[in-house]
Amino acid sequence: MLGQALDSLEQSVRQWDQDGYEEAIRSVWEHAQQSAPAELDAALPRIAGLLGTMAVDAVGRLPVLGGALVELGASPAPLVPMVVTGLVDTLRRVGTLIETWPKGEERPDFDGDDYDDTVAVLSRTHTEEDAHAIAFAWYSVGTWIAPALAVLQSGEVRSALPNRDVLTGLVDRIGPLREDLGFLVELLAVLDKEPFVVLHRPTGQGYELTVSGVAGNFQLQTLLAATLVGKESDGLIPGTPPDPAWVAAATDGDLKPPGGIEGQFNLVDHTGSWIWGEGRPADIPVVDGRRVVLLEPQPYARSWSPGRLFDRMRPTVQLDRILPSAEVAAWLTRLG
Template sequence: MLDQAVGDLELSVRHKDESSYEHAIGSVWEAAQQAPQADLDAAVVRIAALLGEMPVDVVGRLPVLGGALVELGASPRPLVPMIVTGLIDTLRRVGTFIETWPKGEERPDFTGDGYDNTVRVLSKVHSEWDAHSVAFAWYAVGAWSAPAIAVLQHAEVRADLPNRDALTELVDRLGPLREDLGFLVELLAVLDNEPFVVLHRASGQGYELTVSGVGGNFQLQTLLAATLIGSEGDGLIAGTPPDPVWVAAATDGDLTPPGGISGQFNLVDHTGSWIWGEGRPADIPVLDGRRVVLLEPQPYPRRWSPGRLFERMRPTVQLDRILPSVEVAAWLTRLSEEPR
């Protein structure tokens, strides 16, 4: 069923039949709901091929469909080059839109109508063709950002993302002006295979860890507690480990457990500054090539929900080495001498 639906989609593209194209996209989505993994993977390969053949401005909902199939379980890899290319092209024109929008004119809401008026205003500073091109990009960002969010939740995509620097520069520059880019800003900042040193001053314990795929510091706190609280005889921190439901919310379970999630530490960086839960691991400063976290007592109870920012991004916090006491003492002495 899915194979036939994708075939109809391909025919609509070849015949440039817009009405059949929109109907075919809906049929593919409907057929994909019960399709096995192999069929989803095959469909994404064919959708990626279509995206590679079509101009950026005529793809309509096709990139969104590809991202939706990834969310159903299809491999994201075939889509990545086309999504990155389409998103970079669109964002560059959005940059032109912002830079050249006439002063004194109210900038349109990118989530609403108003295309014709947008073109009219832009025609004051652009040719008619360029005005249409720039205006279209302003309204089309979501068609590319949504599938980008879907594929970037996969570690293998983040590890081998083409044109990462160009994409990150555009997203970071335009993100403050486009709230719909917020999730992309966060995903492009996600750390993978990042070395951490974590110290617990009260017990004199210290650890080297590798952190990947953690979207926020509340999530990081839960996963550090789950990894490091345990038997003192095993070199871990004495205490009550986090509720398994909280850990599931931070990894691959229900995002919002009843009653929320409770904190067990106050996270502090090597300068003595609090590591705010609303931030992200990439914000934690680096010292000698590693991000250093001190686990301190909570000054007051904290609760939060959800347990993770990105539902399909699977984090790992791997304990690599328990530091001997002499190394922990050296670290703590070093931190006491750091400028505050």
């Protein structure tokens, strides 16, 4: 039973039993895969509680286990403060390695096995204790990245993320030097409850929308088409709505529909510059508190796959208001 496995895990921590700790983590995971959502919800606070009592360097695979329970369906809230604390602490030490590493000397591969050599180099400018702590952080960031990716796919978590500015600053600073932080960079850039104005010059139609949980501009294009293409008599853009399989790939279905996903518009910002599909909504410029997108005909056929970057993140594109023709004309005149 999951509860008994957690009892063993807690006991191993109290007794500083490393072998028992590793075995208990395996046992919890095996039982969790067979557990109902209510059992997972009851288990995650116990794992979070253990993380709160342990030093960052001693947690081993426990944060990864917590993230795995979230992926199985546990409510992520209890785990969030511990994940943020562990990740911030670890990234700060990673930043120290980057800042104090000798100039002209190649930094170690973060997925390599040069721990002892790394400690030896760091010991030139740090105490041995600090050198070990910094080197350990360099090689163990993945322990905290995995659960962070799990919890941040929840909109509720993103909207109430503790210490967000500090975490984002660290990830943005260190991310270009650590490719394993790439997905975390993308998740922290996801917009929630973000106001958009979308204009369609050929028909003179315009819309106010609220966008949440969309990670990429290819995904955004699919969801804009799904929301705005329809009957002209309803104030929508005339045309054929996107294939349901494409919409499912962009929301909660199979990521890669057969034949891929086809584009229906070219997205352009308020300056007339293309909004590249490989980019993200957060890169779209803001005009008077709203991100402005113009839907233009495609200059050439375009397709892509997968439909979304994060499997468990559920996006929404909500149509709030169809703009009167005078407002659309004012926007289009202003944008030129």
